Amino acid sequence: METTDSVGRIGTREALLGYERTLDCVHCGLCLQACPTYRSWGMEPDSPRGRIVIMRAIAEGRMQPSDTALRHLDLCLGCRACESVCPAGVRYGEMLEFMRHETNRAPREPFALRALVPHPRRLRATFAMLRFMQRTGLVAMGRSLGLPRRFFGPAVGALEPELPPVAPASLRAPIPRRTAAVGTTRGRVALLEGCLASQMFGAVNRATVRVLARVGFEVIAPEKQGCCGALHLHQGFLEHGRDLARHTIENFERTGADVYVVNSAGCGSAMKEYVHLLADEPAWAPRAAEFSKRVRDVSELLASIELPPMPHRVSRRVAYHDACHLAHGQKIVREPRQLLRRIPGVELVALRDSDQCCGSAGIYNVVEYESAMQVLERKIDCIAEAKPDVVAAGNPGCLLQIVVGAKRRGLRIEVVHPIELVDRAYHGDPPSA
Ligand code: SF4
Ligand code: SF4
Incomplete structure (x- = not known):
């Protein structure tokens, strides 16, 4: 949707905001050595400063969004190490998301983001099938025939043999909707199970619930929760990301929890930024602001409270x-x-x-x-x-x-x-x- 900014420029909200963010950069270059891709190749266009110059030139119409120009943005990890060292407070992550949104060359989202990740049932069925195939030797057989590479590309073909086996169903099932605190309750928290994380790291979710309950929190796992949209936002699919954000806000609001706990850094970061993502939607902006205020990484929450003594040594x-x-x-x-x-x-x-x-x-x-x-x-x-x-x-x-x-x-x-x-x-x- 087109809009006009304070100085009369016309464009989508994302294009205008993305452009404004590029103006914060003073080109000092202090971010270069923090950037993993600059460290890999030592090339200015693959550094934060170089990418900001490209984004600004495209936004001002001085450069075409050609495949060559956009390739430098594709190669950005979106790790935001540049933000941590930037003296000018550049909001690089947002800028990149806006620019990816504006210049997206893919006709549609990748299959996994579109048809799998946001659908918990499909995701569970996929992992159940994968486990069956691993245990019956079908995966090994497919690997020997080169099927992962043929159907899902060289990267999946190369990564697949190194990935850990799919966990048993008991670890992939949803966690209990409510877990009571051990002893005196100090508050109620709601836990994000995550999409892929709930299938691949069910043990982490269960450990999180046990610890939170042990230190005195009642733990609610919101019903019908799914993907928070972090992966979509990271790739610049902002509309789908916003849908998933609204859905997540609704689900967590219903729990009546004081704090929303996350054990996945990418999800927590996205959820803390819903406040910016939905800032222009009058019906959602106050809800998103309240939601983001309540989000805590699990380490952040636990470090902020007095913990009961831990009885077991972990000598590692x-x-x-x-x-x-x-x-x-x-x-x-x-x-x-x-x-x-x-x-x-x-x-x-x-x-x-x-x-x-x-x-x-x-x-x-x-x-x-x-x-x-x-x-x-x-x-x-x-x-x-x-x-x-x-x-x-x-x-x-x-x-x-x-x-x-x-x-x-x-x-x-x-x-x-x-x-x-x-x-x-x-x-x-x-x-x-
Ligand atoms: S450190 Fe910040 S201001 Fe300096 S070049 Fe990098 S992004 Fe720009
Ligand atoms: S987000 Fe990471 S990879 Fe991208 S420019 Fe910044 S430091 Fe480099």
């Missing part, structure tokens, strides 16, 4: 990897480390470049496989150097990506969400699978 050397959408998207850096340090037995070891992206970045590792693997290689170098027993990260995409990288490098490490270590400290080691 733990390296913490900062998920981009926690460190750069939400500026949550200290809290997960504080939480890990509170676990008896944990030795937190330094990880060089811990806030550099691992290359997962939404669906980047599938759509930009070669670049994602270069970024991953550097992350695995740092992990190998730190020699931990465990790598902890607060985002499902990072967990999968680091599992793949560690397996390829032959590193014998465990890769977990921090909340799983807290859960072990409260409830002991989980039974081995």
Whole structure:
């Protein structure tokens, strides 16, 4: 929909806002060394500053949105490391989403984003089928015939053999709608189960519920919740992202919870930004603002309260990897480390470049496989150097990506969400699978 801004320019809201964001950049270049793709290739057009120049030139009509120009934007991870070091407060993530929205060359959303991720039943059926195929040897047979590569492309063909097996149905089923607090209740929280995360990281959701209940929260899992839209927004599919945001707000409002807890950095970051996403919709703006105010990453919530003593030791050397959408998207850096340090037995070891992206970045590792693997290689170098027993990260995409990288490098490490270590400290080691 076309609109007019304060100085009379005409365009879509996204185009105008995206353009305005580009004007904040003072071209100092302080962001260059923080940018993973600049570090990969040392090319200005693949740096934050270079990309902002391209976006501004396109917005001002001085450059055509050609495939060559847009390719530099495609190669951006959207990790927002540039925002964390920018002295001018550039809102790069928003700018990129607006520009991707405006210049989208794909005729429609990728199949997974359109027809799978937003539909919990379809997602559950897909993972049930995958598990059946893994257990009956059909996946291995298909792999030997090169089917994943043929049907889903080279990236899926290359990643598939390294991915962990699909969890049993008991871990993929929805979590209980209500879990009572242990002892005195200190409040009611609602938990986002996530779309892909609910199928691939059901154990993380269950650990989150156990810990929240153990420390005194009543935990509600909103009915009919699905995808929060983070993946769609990241790729610039803003209209679909807005639909999913409205749906998520409605579902969480019904719970009457004081706080909305998220254990996935990408989802939490998107949900905290609904306030901006829906700012121009009078019926939704106040609801989105109230919603975003209540969202907390699980580490953020736990670091802010007095915790009951943890009875079990977790004697491990733990390296913490900062998920981009926690460190750069939400500026949550200290809290997960504080939480890990509170676990008896944990030795937190330094990880060089811990806030550099691992290359997962939404669906980047599938759509930009070669670049994602270069970024991953550097992350695995740092992990190998730190020699931990465990790598902890607060985002499902990072967990999968680091599992793949560690397996390829032959590193014998465990890769977990921090909340799983807290859960072990409260409830002991989980039974081995
Ligand atoms: S640090 Fe900020 S102001 Fe400087 S070039 Fe990068 S984005 Fe622009
Ligand atoms: S979002 Fe990440 S990859 Fe993109 S320009 Fe900024 S630092 Fe570079």
